[in-house]
Amino acid sequence: MTTATGTPKLNKTYSWVSGTLGILVTGVVFVVPFIFIFLTAAKSRQEASLLQFSWPTEWALWENLVEVIQTRDYILITAFINSTIITVGSVALMVIVSALVGYVLQRRRTRWNGLISFLVLAGLIVPPAVVPTIWVMQALGIYKTLHGLIFIEVAFGMAFCILMFRAFVATIPRELDEAAIMDGAGPIRLFFQVIFPLLRSVIVTVIVVQAVFVFNDFQNPLYFLPGDQGATVQLTLYNFQSQFSTSWNLLFMDILLITVPMLLMYIFFNRQIVAGMTSGAVKG
Amino acid sequence: MPFRLRRGAFALPAVIAVSALGLAACSSGGDPEPSGSAGGGETTEAMEPVELSFLVDNAETSIGVVEALTAAYTAAHPEVTFAIEQRPGGTEGDNIIKTRLQTGEMTDLFFYNSGSLFQALAPTQTLLPIDDIENAGAIQDTYKSGVTADGVLYGVPAGTAMGGAMLYNIPLYEELGLEVPTTWDEFMANNQVILDESDAAPVIQTFKDTWTSQLFVLGDFANVLAADPEWADKYTANEVKYADGSPAIDGFVHQQEVFDAGYLNKDFASATFADGARMVATGEGAHYPMLTFALAEIQANAPDNVDDVGVFAIPGESGPSPLTTWLAAGIYAPATTENADAVKAFMNWVATPEACDVQTEAVGAQGPYFVDGCTLPDDVPQMVADMLPYFDEGNTGPALEFLSPIKGPALENITVEVGSGIRSAEDGAALYDEDVKKQAQQLGLEGW
Missing domain, CATH: 3.40.190.10 (Periplasmic binding protein-like II)
Structure with missing residues (x-):
């Protein structure tokens, strides 16, 4: 390596060094906190309250795990079921509805376009107010229901998705639509059989971003789905943390349990996610 | 993996705005009315x-x-x-x-x-x-x-x-032969002895949990009340201010004095409430100004040292200082x-x-x-036993939040600044007076 003089070799050294550096930085930023969570989750309450990055003197991993799961009559199980339903339901709705809106908004030029784009942008900018939203939900009879919260998540996430889809549809040649229509495809078939499959890369992006967003959402479930039946995983964190005293070992065990599904999802779908994100970029 | 405990507090302004508009009266639409059968057939x-x-x-x-x-x-x-x-x-x-x-x-x-x-x-x-x-x-x-x-x-x-009081480590007091102080000067003298003759930090502060910084000011209020029984009413009516000087400003001044004298624990800026409770229980620190509900934290995280922690009222200029109490x-x-x-x-x-x-x-x-x-059982923890004489003698005063609706939202930030030597006591008191002005106007109080 020290005798390297040619540019190709220099480039190789350079990429090797930057690659190592990248791995190291990733390790420090992502792995170290994770190890800290794991170690704290394995400590006794008194030891955990010191919040030190140290090896536990006695391992209480299993005891903590059992205690976290049993807390408040197995509420964590309910919470996982609720969170899964909410995440899957709202992301599926968001993808289908936003793709439809984005497609029509891009393809069909009318004088309403300006107003509709403004409303979509307003959805991104205007902060939602809690109490009036609850009044609306009460009037519709969907307050304190799972599907009510799914609609809330869809409403808050849709503006972003529509912008993504509309921008992507612009890169699909109009000739494709025309060819399909010439071949006798109706509007429904045109969208679901011709356009929708082409949106794959942006759909993957939307799914990843919104799934993390909805799964990690704290504020909306807190206000719009009160009650123990409607607990979501992020709300269970408050079982172990209060304003004045916190059981750090149990809190971190809960965090560990909550982080695992997202982590597994990422590990298993890693290839598809990266492929989806880059395929859009390469196609340009 | 991105993990967030909570997202931006977008809800707060909306909630405040709505409460401020007093829309409560309109809110009952659609609710089932309370059943009117309260009178008939109650049994x-x-x-x-x-x-x-x-x-x-x-x-x-x-x-x-x-x-x-x-x-x-x-x-x-x-x-x-x-x-x-x-x-x-x-x-x-x-x-x-x-x-x-x-x-x-x-x-x-x-x-x-x-x-x-x-x-x-x-x-x-x-x-x-x-x-x-x-x-x-x-x-x-x-x-x-x-x-x-x-x-x-x-x-x-x-x-x-509960009391807003000074928690202290009893074994340390016994070892150094100190007396429980009743005035601020005695308290500072004790601190000097602790600094000179032991490894413990004379005063514990835990600014990672910012709310813990307010005790010098809030817990001093019984002393203010002892000097001027009408202070809270005058304060609500905007006739007196913290920055006007003694007795109200004393809390800020005391907080600055312990910092200037170098009495704080080294990690005061990053320590947490749990750290503070542990330090005063184990003798790593001598005094911790805190609400007495810290007892629950000490019982959970330092159960062997529960009876090593005692309580005295936050000392004022003249003794015996009354205990500031919370309902x-x-x-x-x-x-x-x-x-x-x-x-x-x-x-x-x-x-x-x-x-x-x-x-x-x-x-x-x-x-x-x-x-x-x-009644209370005879066998109570040391902290409660130390509190009871204040109640028995009537030597207590309620905290300001029970006498006046005014409590500025930024007090904990200001007391962190004063307690870390970033801002002087006079400056801090004046800034807090500004802070409460907005809140008093929102509440629609007379005279603001």
Whole structure:
């Protein structure tokens, strides 16, 4: 390596060094906190309250795990079921509805376009107010229901998705639509059989971003789905943390349990996610 | 993996705006009205099984108190059962309470602070008046003033009084032969001895949890009141200010003095409340200005050292300094409850000595109760034993938040600055006077 003089070799050294550096930085930023969570989750309450990055003197991993799961009559199980339903339901709705809106908004030029784009942008900018939203939900009879919260998540996430889809549809040649229509495809078939499959890369992006967003959402479930039946995983964190005293070992065990599904999802779908994100970029 | 405990607090401004507009009156549309059958056939109705929902914050002591009270009540009245629901504390908790009251979705009973936070709920519009319960007379008047709005009573006490006081490490005091100080000068002299003759930090401060920084100011209020009994009323009327000088400014000045003298623990800027409680229990530090509910934290995280921690009132200029006290939290019911009779019967029972004993058994003796006839066991933790003489002698004064609705939101940030030497005491007091101005104007007080 020290005798390297040619540019190709220099480039190789350079990429090797930057690659190592990248791995190291990733390790420090992502792995170290994770190890800290794991170690704290394995400590006794008194030891955990010191919040030190140290090896536990006695391992209480299993005891903590059992205690976290049993807390408040197995509420964590309910919470996982609720969170899964909410995440899957709202992301599926968001993808289908936003793709439809984005497609029509891009393809069909009318004088309403300006107003509709403004409303979509307003959805991104205007902060939602809690109490009036609850009044609306009460009037519709969907307050304190799972599907009510799914609609809330869809409403808050849709503006972003529509912008993504509309921008992507612009890169699909109009000739494709025309060819399909010439071949006798109706509007429904045109969208679901011709356009929708082409949106794959942006759909993957939307799914990843919104799934993390909805799964990690704290504020909306807190206000719009009160009650123990409607607990979501992020709300269970408050079982172990209060304003004045916190059981750090149990809190971190809960965090560990909550982080695992997202982590597994990422590990298993890693290839598809990266492929989806880059395929859009390469196609340009 | 991105992990966020909470997202931006977008909800807060909306909630405040709506409460400020006083839209509560419009909120009952669509709710089932409270059943009008309260008068007829009360005796038969009382026997019907009823389940009351109960919202409580997730502090271990609060849950312990509520679980014990409800379990004991169900044992005596099998037809009444309870469904306990938990909520976070702090700002999130305030928002939940206000949101659910405004939208008519509150549980049949809920547990919440008394004093200025209670007043912020717009009790006259949202809560169930309980003047007519039998045991209303047994509740002490000091407490009643904290849960009364426009002369109407809305809550019964749950839990005990606590003090905003100086916790100290008893073994360290014995080792150095120190006396419990009654004035600020004696306190500073003790600090100097501790600094010179031991490894312990004379004064513990824990600014990672910013709320802990306020005790020098808030816990000094009984001294202010001793010097000027009318101070709180004048303050509400905008006639006196913290920056006007002694006695009110003393709290800020004292906080600056302990910093200037170098008495603080080295990690004061990053230590947490849990650290502070541990340090004063194990003798790593000598004094920790804190609310006496720290007892629960010490019992959980340093159980072997519980009796090593004592309490004295935060010293003022002249002794013997009175103890600044905080009222117990309360149990309230919303005006929208459908089970008003059952709710009132339960609240009536909470204001009995029997209910006090149930609480003592569940969470231990934390301090004196606010119901006539309640007693404490002989064997109480050292911190409670140190507090009791102040109550017995009447040498106490309520905290400002129970006498005046004004409490600026930025006090904890200002006291962190003063306590870290970033801002002078005079500057801090003046800044806090500015901070409360906005809040007083929002409340629509006279003279602001």
